[in-house]
Amino acid sequence: MLRWFEEAGASSDVIISSRIRLARNINTYPFSTRITSEQTDRMLADAGKVILTLPVAADFHDYLLEDLDEVQKEALVERNVISRYLEKQEKAMFFASEDEKNTIMLNEEDHIRIQCIESGLNLREAYKRAGYLDDCIGKEITYAYDDNFGYLTTCPSNVGTGMKASLMMHLPALGNSRKIQDLISEVGHFGINMKGLYGEDGTGCGHIYQISNQKTMGQTEEEIIANLENIAQQISGQERECRRQVLKNDRSKLEDEIYKSYGILKYSRRLKFKDAMLFLSELRLGLSLGLLEFQEKTDFIVYQLMIGIQPANLKLIAQKDASEDVLEEIRARFIRENLPLIN
C-alpha cells in the first residue's frame, strides 16, 4: 500500500500534496485550555472507544502517545502523520491509516482533529474523506457546535468550519527568482497564508512552500477549497512560466546545475539536511522538466526522499541515537541507495 508521498498526484510538477484538517470538540468536555488531567483521561477513553469501533476506522492503527519514544514521535511529525502540537502533549492518542493519508488525533489543540492528505492537487478527495470521517464520528459524539458560529474550537481562529485546507508546493523557479517574497505578501490579500517549509528563515529549504486558508468562518468548506485551488493554480502558472523562462534563457546552465546536483546526491558520503534538500529540489525540477531521465522506468518520487532524509526518519531506519555527524553519513548513504541511475 503506497503512502501519499510515494505516489504522484495531479499537477505534481508543482503541487506535492493536498491536506484537509478538521478541528472538532466534544460538547461534554471542557476545551483543552481548561480540561483537567482526569477529564482528559476520560475524554481519550470515550472518544478512543468510539473511533475504534467505527467501521470506517477498521484499517486504522491506534497509538497511545506515551507508548512511542522521542524518535518515533518525531518521525511521525516529519511524515505529517501527527502534528507538532500533538507530539508535545503529555497524554494523547491517534489513529492512522496504513497509507498515512488519514489521521484522527485526540487531545490535540482540540479534542479531535481529523486530517486527510492526498498526493498532488486533490483537495476535493481529501475533503471527501475528512468529511466522511467527520460524519461517522459526529454520529456517535456530540460536537461542540453553535448555530451562529458553527463548530466551536479552542482557538478562535478555527471557529466556524474548523477546517484548514493546505497545499504543499514545490516552487524552485520562483524561489530562485526572488519573486517569492512578493508572492507571499500578495496572497495574503486573498485570505491565503503562504510560508516556506523545512527552513528556519521562512524561505523554504528545498523551495517547498505551504499555502492554506487564513479564515475558517464566513465561508463554506467548498468556498475555502475553491479559493485555495484558485490561488494554487495562479501560483502554479507563475512557477511554470518562470521555469519556461529559465529554460529559454539559461537552459545549459540549468541542466548543468541539475546534473551536478544529481552527481553530488549520487556520490556524497555526507550530506547536511539543508544541502540535500536543495539538491533534491534541483533533481525534482529536472525530472519535472524532462531534463534528465532515469535509465529504467521507476516509480521514484523525489519528495519521498525529502521525507526519508529528515533526522528522525533516518534514525528510525538506522540508529536511534545517531549523532549529527553519523546522521550526515546515513543520509548520504540513504540517498545513494534510493536514487535510481540516470542516462
Next chain:
Amino acid sequence: MLRWFEEAGASSDVIISSRIRLARNINTYPFSTRITSEQTDRMLADAGKVILTLPVAADFHDYLLEDLDEVQKEALVERNVISRYLEKQEKAMFFASEDEKNTIMLNEEDHIRIQCIESGLNLREAYKRAGYLDDCIGKEITYAYDDNFGYLTTCPSNVGTGMKASLMMHLPALGNSRKIQDLISEVGHFGINMKGLYGEDGTGCGHIYQISNQKTMGQTEEEIIANLENIAQQISGQERECRRQVLKNDRSKLEDEIYKSYGILKYSRRLKFKDAMLFLSELRLGLSLGLLEFQEKTDFIVYQLMIGIQPANLKLIAQKDASEDVLEEIRARFIRENLPLIN
C-alpha cells in the same frame, strides 16, 4: 605508444613528471638577441638537416612552426611538447618523438633546446636521454662553449650546464593546509624555485606545482639533479605526512569531498577549467589514498585528463573556434566520457 602523461611513474602519488631541458647554441651563429632573420633561416636549415639525419631522431617528427595554426601550437604548449617561448617565435622548428617525451626545439631563446620528460620521479632517465641527444648533436655541431663558463647561452642565468631540471608535483594536502607559501620561500634557500602551475595567482590551480633548479653554474649536472631530488623527497614527505594527518583527523570529510568531486565530474554538463582542475585534484588525491576505487581495472591517469581539458587540446578534438561557453560543455562531456566508473 603511451605518452608520458598516459602512464604513472615512480612516486606518482606526489610526483607527476620529471623534465630535463638543455640549452645549447651553435658557435657559428649570433645568439638570438643579435641574430638576423636571414641568419635564422640558415641556422634552422643547418641545424635542422643535422638533426633530421641523426639515427637517434629516426622516430621524431619534424615540424615547422609556421605550418601550425594557433590552436595546434597552443595545444602543444599545453602538453609541454614545446615552450611558450618557442610558440611565440616567428620562425622556428622542432622535433618531437611520438610519445612526446623528447623534443628538440630550434630557435627558442637559444638555438637549440633539448627537452626530455618522464612520468613520475625519474630525472635520471630524462637526463640520460637528454644527454644522449646532446652528445649526438654535439658530434655534428660545434656548440658555443667556454672552458671557464661552460655552455654559453642567450640568458646569463642558463650559462654553465645550460640545464634546467624540473619536477611537476601534486600537493593537494599541503596546498589546502596553507603551508605552501612557507614552503615556496623555504626551498629558495636551497637553490630551488617553486611555483604553482595552471593558476594566475601562483597558488597552483589543481594544486600542481613545479620545482626546478635556480642555478646552472657552479654545480655539475649530477649535483643539480641530486639536490632537486633531495628537495622533492622532502616536499613529498611533508605532503604524505599532511595527507596522513587529514586521513587521521578528518577522514570522513575528506572522503566526502573526494566523492562529491567525482560526482560533479561525472555528471556536470559544463565545467570551467579552474573548477575542473580542483575536482580532478581531489580525485587524484582520492585515488592515491585508495579512498575510491574504479569498478574495473584501468590505466586511467588523472593528469591525462588535466592535460586533455585545457582549452586548445579540447578545441583540437572538438571544434577549433569554440567559444568559452561551448568549451565548458565540451570539457564536461570529455570528462564524463573518459572518467571510469567507481564502486
